[in-house]
Amino acid sequence: MGNKIYINGIGSISAQEEDLFSRGSVTIYRENIFPAISPNYKEFIKPMALRRMSKAIKMGVTSAKIALKEAKVEVPGAIITGTGEGCKQDTEKFLENLLDLDEKLLTPTSFIQSTHNTIGGQIALNLGCKNYNVTYTQNSVSLETALLDAQMQFNENPEIGSILAGGVDEISEKITSFQKLDGQLKLNPIKNLDLLREDSTGTITSEGAHFFVLSKEKKENTYAEFQSVSIKNVIKPETIINEIENFLAKNNLNSTAIDAVILGKNGDNRYDYFYKNLQRKLLKNKPQLAYKHLVGDFDTASGYAVFVAAKILKTSKIPAILKLNNVDCKIPKHILIYNQYLGRDHSLMLLSAV
Amino acid sequence: MIKGVAVTGMGIISAIGNNTAANYNSLISGKHAISTPEVLKTIHKHLPVGEIKISNQSLAQNLNLPENHSYTRAALLGALAVKEAISQANLKVDEETGFISGTSIGGMDATETYFKDFSEGNIDHNRFIRAQHPGFTTEKIAEYFEVNGFVSTISTACSSGANAIMLGARMIKSGKLKRVIVGGTDCLTKFTLNGFNSLMILSNEQCKPFDENRNGLNLGEGAAYLVLEAEEEINDKPVLGRVSGYGNANDAFHQTASSENGEGAFLAMQKALKTAGIPAEKIDYINAHGTATKNNDNAESAALERIFINKLPDFSSTKAFTGHTLAAAGALEAVYSLLAIQNEQVFPNLNFSNPMLNSGFIPVTNLKEKPIDYVLSNSFGFGGNCTSLIFSKNGE
Numbered sequence: 232m233g234n235k236i237y238i239n240g241i242g243s244i245s246a247q248e249e250d251l252f253s254r255g256s257v258t259i260y261r262e263n264i265f266p267a268i269s270p271n272y273k274e275f276i277k278p279m280a281l282r283r284m285s286k287a288i289k290m291g292v293t294s295a296k297i298a299l300k301e302a303k304v305e306v307p308g309a310i311i312t313g314t315g316e317g318c319k320q321d322t323e324k325f326l327e328n329l330l331d332l333d334e335k336l337l338t339p340t341s342f343i344q345s346t347h348n349t350i351g352g353q354i355a356l357n358l359g360c361k362n363y364n365v366t367y368t369q370n371s372v373s374l375e376t377a378l379l380d381a382q383m384q385f386n387e388n389p390e391i392g393s394i395l396a397g398g399v400d401e402i403s404e405k406i407t408s409f410q411k412l413d414g415q416l417k418l419n420p421i422k423n424l425d426l427l428r429e430d431s432t433g434t435i436t437s438e439g440a441h442f443f444v445l446s447k448e449k450k451e452n453t454y455a456e457f458q459s460v461s462i463k464n465v466i467k468p469e470t471i472i473n474e475i476e477n478f479l480a481k482n483n484l485n486s487t488a489i490d491a492v493i494l495g496k497n498g499d500n501r502y503d504y505f506y507k508n509l510q511r512k513l514l515k516n517k518p519q520l521a522y523k524h525l526v527g528d529f530d531t532a533s534g535y536a537v538f539v540a541a542k543i544l545k546t547s548k549i550p551a552i553l554k555l556n557n558v559d560c561k562i563p564k565h566i567l568i569y570n571q572y573l574g575r576d577h578s579l580m581l582l583s584a585v
Numbered sequence: 586m587i588k589g590v591a592v593t594g595m596g597i598i599s600a601i602g603n604n605t606a607a608n609y610n611s612l613i614s615g616k617h618a619i620s621t622p623e624v625l626k627t628i629h630k631h632l633p634v635g636e637i638k639i640s641n642q643s644l645a646q647n648l649n650l651p652e653n654h655s656y657t658r659a660a661l662l663g664a665l666a667v668k669e670a671i672s673q674a675n676l677k678v679d680e681e682t683g684f685i686s687g688t689s690i691g692g693m694d695a696t697e698t699y700f701k702d703f704s705e706g707n708i709d710h711n712r713f714i715r716a717q718h719p720g721f722t723t724e725k726i727a728e729y730f731e732v733n734g735f736v737s738t739i740s741t742a743c744s745s746g747a748n749a750i751m752l753g754a755r756m757i758k759s760g761k762l763k764r765v766i767v768g769g770t771d772c773l774t775k776f777t778l779n780g781f782n783s784l785m786i787l788s789n790e791q792c793k794p795f796d797e798n799r800n801g802l803n804l805g806e807g808a809a810y811l812v813l814e815a816e817e818e819i820n821d822k823p824v825l826g827r828v829s830g831y832g833n834a835n836d837a838f839h840q841t842a843s844s845e846n847g848e849g850a851f852l853a854m855q856k857a858l859k860t861a862g863i864p865a866e867k868i869d870y871i872n873a874h875g876t877a878t879k880n881n882d883n884a885e886s887a888a889l890e891r892i893f894i895n896k897l898p899d900f901s902s903t904k905a906f907t908g909h910t911l912a913a914a915g916a917l918e919a920v921y922s923l924l925a926i927q928n929e930q931v932f933p934n935l936n937f938s939n940p941m942l943n944s945g946f947i948p949v950t951n952l953k954e955k956p957i958d959y960v961l962s963n964s965f966g967f968g969g970n971c972t973s974l975i976f977s978k979n980g981e
Contacts (some may be wrong), residue, residue: 264724270617295594317719322717326697329697329775329776333628337630342779343780343840343841344840346968347719347741353840355835355837356837358837360835360837361849364835365741365752365833367737367738367740368688369723383662405703405704409711412706413708415715438853462735462736463735464736502966537824572901575724
């Protein structure tokens with residue numbers, strides 16, 4: 232089947248600090264829309280450029296740079312970005328001006344930065360990277376398509392050593408708040424940590440960026456092996472177990488070999504059955520983990536799941552705050568990630584310890 | 586030389602026609618469709634556009650959609666083009682059929698129409714709230730044809746459609762899919778019209794690709810899709826042509842402008858020739874990106890000069906027929922490239938009179954008949970995203 236692919240660098244920006252892993256400290260939110268915690272962007276981006284950038288661009292460029300630095304890669308063989316809604320803040324700015332000024336006297340800056348490929352383009356520009364560059368915008372499988380493409384690139388181009396792939400989404404004042412009008416967000420503010428105990432419709436949302444340096448070469452500081460990703464637009468709830476068994480079989484594994492599963496549970500009682508089925512049956516005796524009560528749900532939130540899986544595989548430590556049940560695992564070898572949004576755009580990913 | 590991925594169906598809707606035959610007839614008779622906005626409600630009534638003169642309501646009726654459907658205009662156009670492609674390919678849609686669509690703005694038409702309503706908390710049209718996701722438009726089309734397996738969207742501005750074709754071809758080659766519908770769709774919106782207008786790259790007359798006196802592009806709208814199938818799936822189906830080469834590179838120069846020597850474009854074409862396994866001399870026709878902006882045509886000419894040195898093949902830009910349909914452009918032009926191969930014709934570059942001083946390039950300006958084995962099609966976009974595709978005659 233081709234090369235093994237390793238995760239050698241990760242840049243994670245989300246609503247939680249990274250020391251959630253080292254010290255177990257958790258940031259609590261009491262609104263259904265909450266921002267990502269910003270690193271000191273000035274360490275990564277020149278002040279002149281920084282001033283013009285929306286949060287999505289800042290988060291994207293910064294997390295890309297953190298991942299590359301950790302993996303000691305200067306110019307990756309490809310830059311592949313996933314983003315559900317792209318640069319919403321600039322889109323909103325240009326659109327509001329257009330509507331308020333009745334299409335008159337518009338300046339182009341926010342339009343230029345509104346295109347969905349702005350983040351991928353800005354990273355390329357920043358690194359001077361002329362290689363393969365694509366942006367995927369398929370709701371909750373945007374990042375997953377980027378990872379799938381990365382895996383194919385390694386198989387097709389033997390000369391490629393490493394690829395930068397990741398996902399970014401930002402919140403914007405209005406467009407994000409519209410999600411309260413169509414049932415995507417819960418109507419009453421909740422505490423983020425209560426999300427998975429809620430029995431109501433909708434979820435909570437936030438923003439973030441997760442870039443990964445995938446490489447053919449295993450290094451001392453390698454996190455994990457990125458084994459496989461599978462994407463399906465529609466899955467009948469009763470066939471989800473089959474889907475997972477088929478996916479594992481393609482990777483020469485069965486469900487007994489899975490040491491932990493990370494579920495995209497987001498507290499929306501209309502679609503929870505996709506996960507409940509698995510929790511009660513196929514993966515009943517496995518450690519079951521969740522993360523959206525920490526970082527919210529957004530199109531590329533699964534980047535946090537990949538980050539969590541990679542951390543667990545590297546350290547063999549599972550922070551208690553992630554656990555949905557009391558099953559333990561001493562040295563996790565294979566972690567399965569399953570996610571969907573509103574019953575569509577399902578993805579399965581498999582990561583293994585090195 | 587590499588046997589490319591088979592194209593077994595194609596479908597298109599653009600300002601110059603609602604299907605492949607109508608587009609072809611306009612191309613061979615030199616009939617452009619640049620007009621002024623009527624369907625799009627904008628104050629810029631003087632700006633020339635390649636608009637499809639069919640209302641959303643009529644498009645929806647054509648597709649037998651219920652009154653309260655949530656198809657954006659790009660989804661409506663896309664579904665019509667996919668319908669033609671599927672019917673030509675006699676395609677059976679199953680679990681191993683994928684759908685990959687390029688779109689730059691997806692459902693922005695709905696977002697801009699209802700933005701103020703939503704801002705005021707009005708939920709009458711809340712089924713369009715998710716239209717801001719490009720993937721929403723793609724999913725509507727997938728839903729219509731019951732494509733439930735691999736569905737994804739590429740949004741790399743004006744190279745989206747070409748990148749969708751590239752990904753589809755790669756997924757067939759790697760055995761990830763047996764059949765895939767690939768292409769792109771974009772509709773005219775106030776957002777894009779005003780955006781390009783604020784950048785001052787829209788012409789107030791018909792666009793003049795590769796002309797020294799060109800002064801900007803005309804926006805257009807449309808959708809086009811190809812059906813690609815794995816070799817063992819074709820059986821006795823007619824093969825319309827093959828996707829034999831593709832290359833993607835980034836100019837890494839500026840967010841919106843192209844570098845003077847067309848580095849990204851040069852690298853994309855170079856990679857496309859490499860994957861096709863042919864030397865540049867094998868290219869019989871280039872369907873250029875040729876938007877008619879000062880910057881693009883300069884950069885593209887510089888890149889062409891670097892690839893083809895002194896032996897530039899016949900080339901033309903068909904943007905003066907359709908306008909620049911953004912994400913759909915690469916897909917529309919894929920259909921035109923395949924039509925050029927099938928009919929052994931080079932379609933004219935309209936509105937050309939004076940060669941550019943720094944290149945001296947002269948595009949084909951009248952329909953030209955000649956055998957065509959290989960066509961190179963270029964698509965370049967904001968963010969430095971450059972993609973080149975090579976289509977070849979079946980059996981070549």
